[in-house]
Amino acid sequence: MVMKSNATGIYLPNGGFVRFAETAPKQGKQIATRATAAGISNVGSALPNPDPVLRKLGKSIQAYRDLRSDGHVGGCIRRRKAAVKSLQSGLDRNLEPSRHADDITDILADLDMGRIVSEILDAPLYGYQPLEVVWGKVGNYIVPVDVIGKPAEWYFFDQQNRLRFKSKSAGQDGELLPERSHLLPRQDASYDNPYGVPDLARCFWPTKFKQGGIDFWFKFVEKYGTPWLVGKAPRSTPDHEIDSLLDMLEAMVQDAVAVIPDDASVEIVEAGGKSSSADVFEKFLMHLRSEVSIALLGQNQTTEADTTNASAQAGQDVSADIRDADAGLVAATINQLIGWIAELNFNDAPPVFSFWEPESVDKTLAERDAILKNAGANLTRQYFKRAYQLQDDDIGEAPAQGVNTPFAFAEGQPNSYPDQEAIDAAVGGLSNVLLNDQASDLLTPVITAMQRGQSEAEMLGLLAEAYPHMNDDALVNTLTNMLFIADTWGRLSANANRID
Structure with missing residues (x-):
């Protein structure tokens, strides 16, 4: 009798099926380790x-x-x-x-x-x-x-x-x-x-090569940066005299003085055509500097002198990623460390420590809001929270000092004097409402310019444009009439008091 089977179990003659026991994975134990891997030396710990x-x-x-x-x-x-x-x-x-x-x-x-x-x-x-x-x-x-x-x-x-x-x-x-x-x-x-x-x-070899390159550069500068002194002597001059002349030229390089025979001459020769060789050394050293900057800062745009502001700004974005990783x-x-402190002293979850970039306030926006506030604009708490990313508890309640009504003239006393009643009647029933309306019409272009302007210079330009359109005739005439009537009534009241 042949029983069939597969990888998961075996079929019985009566049609039944017995599944093999599944081996559970070993818990908490690694299979591939240095101790079990072939070709790995385990000498010492x-x-x-x-x-x-x-x-x-x-x-x-x-x-x-x-x-x-x-x-x-x-x-x-x-x-x-x-x-x-x-x-x-x-x-x-x-x-x-x-x-x-x-x-x-x-x-x-x-x-x-x-x-x-x-x-x-x-x-x-x-x-x-x-x-x-x-x-x-x-x-x-x-x-x-x-x-x-x-x-x-x-x-x-x-x-x-x-x-x-x-x-x-x-x-x-x-x-x-x-x-x-x-x-x-x-x-x-x-x-x-x-x-x-x-x-x-990543900085080791560039730094070591740079230090060695500077040594070669010093020798190059010393060799080709100093003028050469060439002594000329007659062809029949003995060797010991030529050696003596060479010693005097070497001393002349340091002391700038020398004594030579009258039949010899000294010529100063400048090293020419070596600037390109010096540029090769400089470019080599700058390349090594750039390698160090890239390895540590992620960019070299803000450390080299020949970069532009746009490239330096782009380089800062790259280094910001490294800063965030650090x-x-x-x-x-x-x-x-905080988790260890909590384990030893507390029973609940520890707080979380984090870094974040400080949020900068738009200076132009703040100056504009200050001008609008001084002009009487009522800026709400919701506006400040939206514009400056503030929280609810960042803005305190302003002290109660009364409500300032923009462009409002002083209200009359509850118990007005008879003279004031007579002046109001003589003016013809002019009220504070009329004066406020006239003042508001006059200052509307000013408020519009402040709301449209993004800077002080732009606001001044808009005010200059709006000035010819300001109609102050009605307000001026009304104030002139009031001052004239008040002055006249005052004179009449003074004369009446002297007669009495």
Whole structure:
């Protein structure tokens, strides 16, 4: 009797089917590791740094640290770090504030965050940067009292990609570090390369070639930049006299004086046609400088003298991406520290630390709004929130000082004097409403010009255009009549009082 089967089970003679037991995948265990991979040497626990520059040189990361003494490399590093430090930072931006956000803020305020951020930013330069966390008890909390960046060459990774310290007492296997003892920011780290990718590796050879090229350039300048002194002597002059004349010319190059026989002559010859050779050296050195700028800043448009403003602006956009990546690395490292603090002291989710670019206020828009406000325009809270990206609690309530009515003349007292009633009757029933209407008609072109103008110069030009169209006759006549009647009534009242 033949029983049929397939990869999933077997068919029984009675028509039944028995499925093979499915093997569940192993949980929490890797299959492909350095210990099981063929052709991988597992001698010792230390995993060597696969950086190609350090392997060829047989040196440690100290070789990269020495590059920072170069003026161009050091300047690019300072600029790159300053780009991150110029950003604003804080906890729970655009999020619901955490319960312990204030506590975390106070804990971070006790640390030297400027130095810590700068040390974290060494990770992109060397690939990785260990920072030791020193814990202490402050009040009822266990908090980091200091975070110290340690030299990266003091540490190495083992075959399981775990960080170990090169301790004197631990031998070549190193000391496995305890939990929450070290922060480890890394750039582009992977299983194959847990040490990360250092940006200074891209700067090593250009900087070394530049330093060697400058030595050759100095020799070239010394050789072809100084005029040549050519001594001429008769053909029958003995060799010892020619040698003596040569010594006098060498001394003349330094002292500018010499004594030569009267039958000899000295000619000064300028080196000509060597400018093109000097340009080759300069272009070579500038190319090496550009390589360093591109490696550290992502562009060379803002570091070279022959760039335009448009190309420099485009280059800043590229370097902004690198700045954001560095800021993200710093934020992730600080958030890991905050998470440890929350695990040791709190039971809820920790706050989130982040960087963001400061929002600039449009100066032209702010000046225009100030002019409109002074002219009487009523700008609403909704407008300020929309125009300047403000939140509800960013705008406080204005103090109650009464409502200012634009172009409004003073209202009469509730109990007017008899003389005032007589003047109002003599004017012919002129009221404040009429005066306000006339003033509004007169100033309408002014308000229109301010609303249309984008700058002060444009507003002045629009006001000059609108001035011939302003009709102030009605308002002037009304005010003239009122002043005349008031003056006349005052004189009559004074004479009546003297008669009485």
